[in-house]
Amino acid sequence: MTISSNYTNLRDIWYTMIGIPGLEDAHTWISIPICSMYIVAVVGNALLLFLIFTERSLHEPMYLFLSMLALADIFLSTVTTPKMLAIFWFQDGDISFGSCVSQMFFLHFIFVAESAILLAMAFDRYVAISYPLRYTTILTPSVIGKMGIASVLRSLFICFPLVFLVYRLTYCGKNIIRHSYCEHMGIARLACDSIKVNIYYGVIVALFSTCLDVVLIIISYALILCTVFRIPSQDARLKALGTCGSHVCVILLFYTPAFFSFFAHRFGGHNIPLHVHILLANLYVVVPPAVNPIIYGVKTKQIQNKVIQVFSLSKKFC
Numbered sequence: 001m002t003i004s005s006n007y008t009n010l011r012d013i014w015y016t017m018i019g020i021p022g023l024e025d026a027h028t029w030i031s032i033p034i035c036s037m038y039i040v041a042v043v044g045n046a047l048l049l050f051l052i053f054t055e056r057s058l059h060e061p062m063y064l065f066l067s068m069l070a071l072a073d074i075f076l077s078t079v080t081t082p083k084m085l086a087i088f089w090f091q092d093g094d095i096s097f098g099s100c101v102s103q104m105f106f107l108h109f110i111f112v113a114e115s116a117i118l119l120a121m122a123f124d125r126y127v128a129i130s131y132p133l134r135y136t137t138i139l140t141p142s143v144i145g146k147m148g149i150a151s152v153l154r155s156l157f158i159c160f161p162l163v164f165l166v167y168r169l170t171y172c173g174k175n176i177i178r179h180s181y182c183e184h185m186g187i188a189r190l191a192c193d194s195i196k197v198n199i200y201y202g203v204i205v206a207l208f209s210t211c212l213d214v215v216l217i218i219i220s221y222a223l224i225l226c227t228v229f230r231i232p233s234q235d236a237r238l239k240a241l242g243t244c245g246s247h248v249c250v251i252l253l254f255y256t257p258a259f260f261s262f263f264a265h266r267f268g269g270h271n272i273p274l275h276v277h278i279l280l281a282n283l284y285v286v287v288p289p290a291v292n293p294i295i296y297g298v299k300t301k302q303i304q305n306k307v308i309q310v311f312s313l314s315k316k317f318c
Contacts, residue, residue, distance in 0.1 A: 013097035015190070017177045019087045020282065022275040031088035034282060037290040038081040044293030045070035051306045058302060061139035062128070065121045066296060068148055069250075072114040073289035079106045080181040080285045087180055100182040101166055107183060107285075109159040111258070112209050116151035118251055119213045122220040125244050130227045158209050165201060169193045178274065180282050214255060221248070246299035250292050257284040 019027055048070040052058045080103070086092040095103075128135050162184050169191035179186050188198040221244070228240045261281050297303050 013171055013175070015093075015095050015097065015100055015175050015177050015182075017083075017087055017093035017095060017179060017181070019084075019093065019180050020275050020278045021178045022273070023279065027088040030279070030282075031085055034081065034088075034286055035085055037286040038077055038085075040294075041077045041286060041289035042074055044297075045074045045289060047307070048293050048296070048303070051303065055306055058306065061124050061135070061144055062121075063302075064141070064144050065117060065124055068117045068151075069114065069121070069292065072110055072117060073292055075106070076110045076114065077286050077289040079103060079110065084180040084282060084285075093177075095177075095182065097171075100177075100187060101163055104166070104182045104184055104187060105159055105163055107181065108162060109155050112158050112205075113151050113155035114254065115210050115213045116154055117148075118247075118254060119216055119220075120147050120151065121247055122217040122251075125247060126220045126224050128243070129224050129240050154209070158205055161201065165198050166191075169195065169198075179278055181285070210255075210258070217251060242299075246295050249295050249299075250288070253288045253291055253295075257281075257287075 018024070020030065023030065049067055052063045052067045052070075083095070083103070124139060127138050131138060166184065166187045169188065170193050171190060172192040174190045177186055177190070184198065184202060185195075188195040224240075224244060228237050231237045231240065257280055261277065261284060297307060
């Protein structure tokens, strides 16, 4: 597909995503684990949502926040993976400028919202351990709903300017995206204009949303540890730490590859091969969504019991 220079109508621009540069011959093999994890992510998180909303005993603050996380995980993987698999299986990498910008917006929007949900879950664990007798009075359904709405509004406020930042640029011929999905800097780097504003805004967003969330999560767990180590009973201390174990695993799984991708994209230069960066970015949008329901299923006895009940009932009907 050829593109003439000096576009005046952005609707005429089409891009071609090439998947993972340098690993084109392995696309079919790479697609197998990605497709498998995507299926696990959708089915596992949908099952979590079903259990939480149909079982009254799970209508507690912790599980309501978990339902938000499960919904965000379904969206995060679905925004990117179907097109990614189309590239791997059918070499269908063509995408219009408008569709690319839409994918970019929803990808960053869901990421920032999920980061806020993880912060809310850290606050939930802090209240549960530090103020157990006031837990349900502090985190009422109304408060939880407002925290969920605040997460969405904050994400919308942060990510909506990205659309204007890429639309203001002039594009004049480069149409190859060396990636499997569209993200902000990937689109901006195809422009002929200076993209300093895009770079600065991307760094500011990372510092005042994701990095700030991480700092507040660390503070929450520092306060949790202070409370836990004041508990006289060793069994009670271990139980309190155990309730936070699944959340800590999810936090590490979410933020570690995200920060690696962020710093590699901006400061890695030629030190990190592009195919390594893109491969990890592809795995990032399917691995956490696939593993999160498994972690909570293994670590949370209430969810384990409900899953066993569901499968026991299904066997009886069969």
